[in-house]
Amino acid sequence: xTIEVGEVRGLxxxxxxxxxxxxxxxxxxxxxxxGTAHIGGFDIVREVREVRRRIGIVLGGDRGLYWNxxxxxxxxxxxxxxxxxxxxxxxxxEVLLAQVNLLDxxxxxxxxxxxxxxxxxxxxxxxxxxxxxxxxxxxxxxxDPIAAREFRSLVGDLRREGKTILLTTHDMSEAESICxxxxxxxHGSLIAIESPSTLSKLIAEFEHIEFEKVGASDLMHxxxxxxxxxxxxxxxxxxxxxxxxxxxxxxxxxLERLIASGVVSIRTNRPSLEExxxxxxxxxxxxxxxxxx
Amino acid sequence: MxxxxxxxxxxxxxxxxxxxxxxxxxxxxxxxxxxCAVAGSWILLGxxxxxxxxxxxxxxxxxxxxxASAAAWAIPASTWDRVDGTYxxxxxxxxxxxxxxxGRTAVWMVNGVLTSVVAFCVLSFAFDYSIEHASYxxxxxxxxxxxxxxxxxxxxxxxxxxxLPKLRNVALGLVATxxxxxxxxxxxxxxxxxxxxxxxxxxxxxxxLEGFRALVSNDMGNQFAILLTNEIVVGAGWxxxxxxxxxxxxxxxxxxxSVEFM
Numbered sequence: 001x002t003i004e005v006g007e008v009r010g011l012x013x014x015x016x017x018x019x020x021x022x023x024x025x026x027x028x029x030x031x032x033x034x035g036t037a038h039i040g041g042f043d044i045v046r047e048v049r050e051v052r053r054r055i056g057i058v059l060g061g062d063r064g065l066y067w068n069x070x071x072x073x074x075x076x077x078x079x080x081x082x083x084x085x086x087x088x089x090x091x092x093x094e095v096l097l098a099q100v101n102l103l104d105x106x107x108x109x110x111x112x113x114x115x116x117x118x119x120x121x122x123x124x125x126x127x128x129x130x131x132x133x134x135x136x137x138x139x140x141x142x143x144d145p146i147a148a149r150e151f152r153s154l155v156g157d158l159r160r161e162g163k164t165i166l167l168t169t170h171d172m173s174e175a176e177s178i179c180x181x182x183x184x185x186x187h188g189s190l191i192a193i194e195s196p197s198t199l200s201k202l203i204a205e206f207e208h209i210e211f212e213k214v215g216a217s218d219l220m221h222x223x224x225x226x227x228x229x230x231x232x233x234x235x236x237x238x239x240x241x242x243x244x245x246x247x248x249x250x251x252x253x254x255l256e257r258l259i260a261s262g263v264v265s266i267r268t269n270r271p272s273l274e275e276x277x278x279x280x281x282x283x284x285x286x287x288x289x290x291x292x293x
Numbered sequence: 294m295x296x297x298x299x300x301x302x303x304x305x306x307x308x309x310x311x312x313x314x315x316x317x318x319x320x321x322x323x324x325x326x327x328x329c330a331v332a333g334s335w336i337l338l339g340x341x342x343x344x345x346x347x348x349x350x351x352x353x354x355x356x357x358x359x360x361a362s363a364a365a366w367a368i369p370a371s372t373w374d375r376v377d378g379t380y381x382x383x384x385x386x387x388x389x390x391x392x393x394x395x396g397r398t399a400v401w402m403v404n405g406v407l408t409s410v411v412a413f414c415v416l417s418f419a420f421d422y423s424i425e426h427a428s429y430x431x432x433x434x435x436x437x438x439x440x441x442x443x444x445x446x447x448x449x450x451x452x453x454x455x456x457l458p459k460l461r462n463v464a465l466g467l468v469a470t471x472x473x474x475x476x477x478x479x480x481x482x483x484x485x486x487x488x489x490x491x492x493x494x495x496x497x498x499x500x501x502l503e504g505f506r507a508l509v510s511n512d513m514g515n516q517f518a519i520l521l522t523n524e525i526v527v528g529a530g531w532x533x534x535x536x537x538x539x540x541x542x543x544x545x546x547x548x549x550x551s552v553e554f555m
Contacts, residue, residue: 024553029381031547052387063378068309073302080298081386081393 001183001190003166005132008159010179011168012199018188019168023137026166027057039133053082056126060138062118064125067111071102071121074110075128082129089128096124100154116147123154134158136167140174152178172276176200184276199276201248206271209243209254210235211263219261226253296392303396310370311400321411328359328408329415335479336420346510352416353509354478354502360409360436361443361476361498362469367398369461371451376458381553384543391536398451402444409436427508431517435505438521442497442528443472449535452542456551472498477506497531500524 003009011019024030026037028048036043042050066074072093079089097103100120105113110121119139126134136155140148155178158165169175175182176196184191194202213219223243224232228250232243243254251268258266315324332355339347371394374380383390413432417423424432447468454464473479475489476498482490493499504520507513546552 024381028385029547029552030550049387052385055385057382057385059378059382061378064382066306066309066377066379068313069306073305077299077302077306078382078386080295080302081383081388083295083387086298 001193003164005164006159006162007180008155008165008167008178010175010182011166011185012170012172012175012182013168013185014170017170017186019170019185020137021188022185023057023135023166023168027055027135028052029057053129054132055135056129056131056133057135058119058122058126058137058139060119060141062115065110065118065121068109070107071110071113071117071124072097072106074121075124078125079128084129092128092130093124096127099157100124101150114147116143116150119143119147119151120154123151127158131163133164133166136165138168138170140169140171148174172199172203173270176203202276203270206276207245207248207251208269208271209245209251209258210267210269211241211243211258212265213239213241213263219258219263222261223254223257226250226257229254295388299388300392300396303393304399305396307370307397307400310373310397311404325408325411325415328363328412329419332356332359332412332416333419336416340420348420348422349509350481350506351479352413352420352422353505355473356413356416357409357436357439357502357505358472358476358478358498359412360405360407360440361472362405363408364402364405364440364443365447365465365468365472366401366404367444367447368451368454368465368468370398370401371448372455372458372461373397375455380455384547384552390543391539394451394539395448398448399444401447402440405440405443406437409440424509426510427505431505431508435501435521438524438528439498439501442501442524442531445528445532445535446497449531449538452535452538455542471496475499477502494523495527497524497528500527 011022013019021030025032026039026044028044028051031045036045038044039051040054042054044051066077069077075093075096076089079093084092094103097106100123102117102120102124105117110118113121123136123139126136139155140151143151152174155165155167159178159180167175167179176199179196181193181195182199183193220232220241223229228245228247230244230246232241234240235242245251245254255266255268332352335355336348336351339345339349339351374383374394374397380390383393410433413436450464450468454461475485475493476482476496477493478498482493482499482503485493500520501524504517504524507520508517543552
């Protein structure tokens with residue numbers, strides 16, 4: 001797997017797929033048991049110092065910050081650890097605090113920050129030494145939707161600055177919205193590298209519609225005849241059904257037909273990551289054996 | 294220069310850790326009162342036996358050991374970067390993690406020195422004791438040396454205890470018990486069999502305390518200088534081992550994944 005300079009690469013996979021382990025190996029926290037990896041041309045095992053000078057890492061969750069220091073002090077500490085001079089650090093910290101929208105809370109103790117604020121401070125911490133490569137490990141996990149959207153917008157800013165970013169997530173829509181390309185991994189193996197548009201197509205292909213049927217006994221027959229509907233089945237004995245589609249255009253046709261028939265309880269669901277995986281694994285079976293990450 | 298900056302920030306983190314436990318009111322009315330109460334109960338044995346020698350022995354031993362026990366808090370403090378989740382991040386910063394860890398834990402050495410000084414003053418006043426054959430600077434020098442060497446020992450144990458961080462408070466308790474039991478605090482070193490005495494002199498506190506006792510009771514300045522030097526050597530040895538061990542354990546943690554547990 002090669003990531004181009006300035007690219008935002010998503011690493012998508014279910015829990016336990018090996019996303020975080022890969023990030024920790026690339027960031028030199030862990031040593032690999034086998035295989036090789038290079039960052040900016042430097043080997044992550046043999047040229048650790050050179051690699052460390054060029055990377056920043058943001059781990060998801062609350063940990064990794066000093067809660068009894070202020071946001072500004074945290075950044076100053078990490079700047080010292082990365083050998084950023086005092087003068088440069090002061091300027092850089094102001095810029096970063098403004099960028100992550102924490103200037104007005106910069107002198108508050110981190111323990112008093114919300115989850116979203118801590119995560120933004122994490123991002124600023126990861127950027128304090130102006131790294132060439134940034135690793136983001138599930139940076140929006142546990143965030144409320146608004147904080148997650150703000151965070152994604154920050155990643156968008158970094159992409160425009162030309163940073164190379166490797167981001168892990170198990171949220172397909174997150175990968176779709178901020179990544180240039182997405183690598184799908186499972187059980188430590190690379191399954192596919194797709195563009196967000198392909199991912200979007202996959203998501204659409206496996207979108208399904210759930211509804212509760214009322215009256216019109218021939219409704220099921222009519223829906224099943226709509227082009228692009230691949231399957232229709234009962235979810236329970238109370239009249240709840242699910243429609244699977246294989247083409248995005250079929251969704252609106254099915255919805256129109258259901259509404260016209262007086263169905264008011266309708267829900268469209270995006271496919272789970274597992275469903276996309278099952279599909280991709282099926283496609284890959286015919287190809288050569290899986291490439292190790 | 295970078296190491297000094299990192300150390301100073303580590304010190305700031307350590308100071309804030311300390312502030313979580315104590316403010317000046319709880320430090321004086323809680324911590325110091327407790328330390329003096331424990332030491333005082335030992336010294337009362339001397340009072341009961343009406344032995345001025347025993348009072349002096351127990352007062353000096355317990356006042357100095359109180360500071361050493363306080364400095365040993367650096368053992369659990371060594372694991373707090375793991376608890377905070379900052380340890381793996383410190384590890385992958387381009388510099389050494391050592392100034393950061395030492396900075397964060399050194400606060401407990403300072404706390405030890407202050408504890409011993411205050412305890413010494415309070416107990417001397419409470420038991421109407423005045424020191425002979427030694428000046429106040431010699432008292433201060435002994436306290437600083439003993440607390441520093443205990444801190445160095447704590448750095449070594451702190452490196453070990455990062456492998457079993459859940460046992461950090463148990464380790465602190467064991468060290469405090471070992472100091473008060475075998476290092477000549479309340480029980481003379483000569484009481485113990487030779488192998489225990491050898492171990493005791495390899496531990497912090499013993500040399501410094503014995504040296505100070507030699508000075509106070511017999512005015513033996515040379516003996517004091519030799520034993521205080523021994524105390525420094527013992528501390529430096531443990532510190533060096535601690536530094537090496539920290540590095541070994543960090544590398545091992547990168548291989549087996551234990552770098553990020555907790």
